[in-house]
Amino acid sequence: MAYWLFKSEPSTWSWDQQVAKGSAGEEWDGVRNYQARNFMRDMKIGDLGFFYHSQKEKAIVGIIEVCATAHPDSTTDDERWDCVDIRAVKPVVHSVSLDMIKADRRLDGMILVKNSRLSVQPVQESEWKIVCELAGISP
């Protein structure tokens, strides 16, 4: 079991839209970055992830689960780009803002802090637990 973080501009694809897709989930398409793609290729069914709203909100707002492993991205014919499908598991009780993450010394190593531009990124198990604690949910 691995943990991940998926970042999206809410104006493009929001948590509410993700929830509306229900248990069938939706493909996480549109990624055109090799690092992010490679992480998606590493994902397995049942892996969990944080759903992060970038831009104005800058906060983790929900938990998602990988429900299909990497397959070709349907939004392009370019065969370089793969993506996984994810489905909403549950919302957080308290959203965890970027400020909160930055303020917590234990989370200094998070990629979200160190490389803000990477849209799909791995999360350490220790980081997962701490963020869940801040979010008011059980890991």
Added chain:
DNA sequence: GCCAACGTTGGC
């Protein structure tokens, strides 16, 4: 709205 950081592209 600006700009820094980063990734990609293409000419050499």
Added chain:
DNA sequence: GCCAACGTTGGC
């Protein structure tokens, strides 16, 4: 294979 130019992302 290097590197300058360019485009995109996302925090501020």
